[in-house]
Amino acid sequence: MRLYTYYRSSAAYRVRIALNLKGLSYEAVAVHLRKNEQNAAAYRAINPQGLIPTLTADGHAIGQSLAIIEYLDETHPEPPLLPPEPHARARVRQIAYVIACDIHPLNNLRMLRHLKDRLGLDDDALTVWQHHWMVEGFAAIETLLADSPDTGRFCHGDTPGLADICLVPQIYNARRTGVDLAPYPTMTRIEAACQERPAFAAAHPTRQPDAE
Amino acid sequence: MRLYTYYRSSAAYRVRIALNLKGLSYEAVAVHLRKNEQNAAAYRAINPQGLIPTLTADGHAIGQSLAIIEYLDETHPEPPLLPPEPHARARVRQIAYVIACDIHPLNNLRMLRHLKDRLGLDDDALTVWQHHWMVEGFAAIETLLADSPDTGRFCHGDTPGLADICLVPQIYNARRTGVDLAPYPTMTRIEAACQERPAFAAAHPTRQPDAE
Incomplete structure (x- = not known):
């Protein structure tokens, strides 16, 4: 898995915590928000909003931090990030x-x-x-x-x-x-x-x- | 189930669609946003944000439209609102x-x-x-x-x-x-x-x- 991240993005920070809680290793690709790297065509091609983070896994690109975290919880159930009830x-x-x-x-x-x-x-x-x-x-x-x-x-x-x-x-x-x-x-x-x-x-x- | 709603709130509109897709009947309680009824103490007691909508069910009050919709999908799985994969x-x-x-x-x-x-x-x-x-x-x-x-x-x-x-x-x-x-x-x-x-x-x- 590859995570497009920026150290101070709190949306990316959420996903980093989730990946760590699940014990998943990932390749971190830094996208410098203050230098506007998120607006580069190559990044927009995987995240049309031009926002951080994006997770790429199994040939799919997922944007929106909470969509990524729900995905991680569904594909790697332990430890769960949501209670059962x-x-x-x-x-x-x-x-x-x-x-x-x-x-x-x-x-x-x-x-x-x-x-x-x-x-x-x-x-x-x-x-x-x-x-x-x-x-x-x-x-x-x-x-x-x-x-x-x-x-x-x-x-x-x-x-x-x-x-x-x-x-x-x-x-x-x-x-x-x-x-x-x-x-x-x-x-x-x-x-x-x-x-x-x-x-x-x-x-x-x-x-x-x-x-x- | 009771839905605290306002006709023009698009967050409440989402939940109304979800309830209808599931075929669930509910009691609609109107909260007039332009008259600030959402800030009344009685409403804040069930939704501390003072935002619409809230769903009450089985003695629980749920705020945030997407939390309500995921809850409805988990408790009433048919028809599903999310694909399986x-x-x-x-x-x-x-x-x-x-x-x-x-x-x-x-x-x-x-x-x-x-x-x-x-x-x-x-x-x-x-x-x-x-x-x-x-x-x-x-x-x-x-x-x-x-x-x-x-x-x-x-x-x-x-x-x-x-x-x-x-x-x-x-x-x-x-x-x-x-x-x-x-x-x-x-x-x-x-x-x-x-x-x-x-x-x-x-x-x-x-x-x-x-x-x-």
């Missing part, structure tokens, strides 16, 4: 989608460039923007986690899964941009538990070959 | 997530209000904004559909599924805001095939009890 699976996916749909695409590099280039936002305004969507989403996630008996050492029970895979890169982004994480003690407690696991630690942006 | 499932989820992650959350009511209230965008600027993200995503989806032998009468083969469920409400939004759909003949051909199906037709915003 449908309500529990829905709970885990709901938390994952709060991040993957309602936080991250509003704050990624593509969006920040658009806000700067088209709407003229300066760096301070971009930070306000990013914090706004993180705080909105984090408040909901903290409630979903803190109010549920299903929350364990990780977002769901005592083994890490899809929700944790989305949570850790989003908290990394939050720290980078200076979000106050004090209102989210359950989230940060779970993040600390994740960081103790080699699968999460090895996927960290600073540990990637293309880190700057 | 993992690469095919990944393809369908990829198309669905292009819409659910990279178009819709950038253009929903929550975002448009933010752009208007915080950044002072006027109606023309809001339309430019919406079109931009739709055109970006539609170009990718058209390529994914037109270039693949897996595309049939619907996004994947000859039965409607998760990708079609996301596509139809997004094209409804595109028409409402005046996007030129001529560059996307595969998408509009599939949308027309969907509209012939009673499950899609009955889920249309204008056919809902809370339609204005």
Whole structure:
């Protein structure tokens, strides 16, 4: 398998964690987002959105990090990234989608460039923007986690899964941009538990070959 | 089952289609987004994001439309909304997530209000904004559909599924805001095939009890 990745892309970071949790080796191909390598015709040919990540496996190219992770979970079931029971699976996916749909695409590099280039936002305004969507989403996630008996050492029970895979890169982004994480003690407690696991630690942006 | 819905929410529209395809009856509870009923404490108690839709079933409340649809597919397997083979499932989820992650959350009511209230965008600027993200995503989806032998009468083969469920409400939004759909003949051909199906037709915003 080959993963087209960028060290600081949180969508790629998710897939790196999933691959590590599954114990799968892969060839990492760095695509430098700030140098716009994602818009090269050769990359667009495998990912028409020009977004990171893409996984190629068995002659297929899969874009969208959560499509990749569900694929990995279906083709390599152990250890599972989703619990077996449908309500529990829905709970885990709901938390994952709060991040993957309602936080991250509003704050990624593509969006920040658009806000700067088209709407003229300066760096301070971009930070306000990013914090706004993180705080909105984090408040909901903290409630979903803190109010549920299903929350364990990780977002769901005592083994890490899809929700944790989305949570850790989003908290990394939050720290980078200076979000106050004090209102989210359950989230940060779970993040600390994740960081103790080699699968999460090895996927960290600073540990990637293309880190700057 | 009870679905908290709003006639013009495209995320709720997706779930209505899925419920209809499965032949499941449900109680529709209208939550009026423009009157901010989604922010009432009673609704926030079942959906801490204050977003539509929520499905309640067997004492559980599920937020996030795609988490609901995967749940429905797991608990009511016939007819399936995802194909059986993992690469095919990944393809369908990829198309669905292009819409659910990279178009819709950038253009929903929550975002448009933010752009208007915080950044002072006027109606023309809001339309430019919406079109931009739709055109970006539609170009990718058209390529994914037109270039693949897996595309049939619907996004994947000859039965409607998760990708079609996301596509139809997004094209409804595109028409409402005046996007030129001529560059996307595969998408509009599939949308027309969907509209012939009673499950899609009955889920249309204008056919809902809370339609204005």
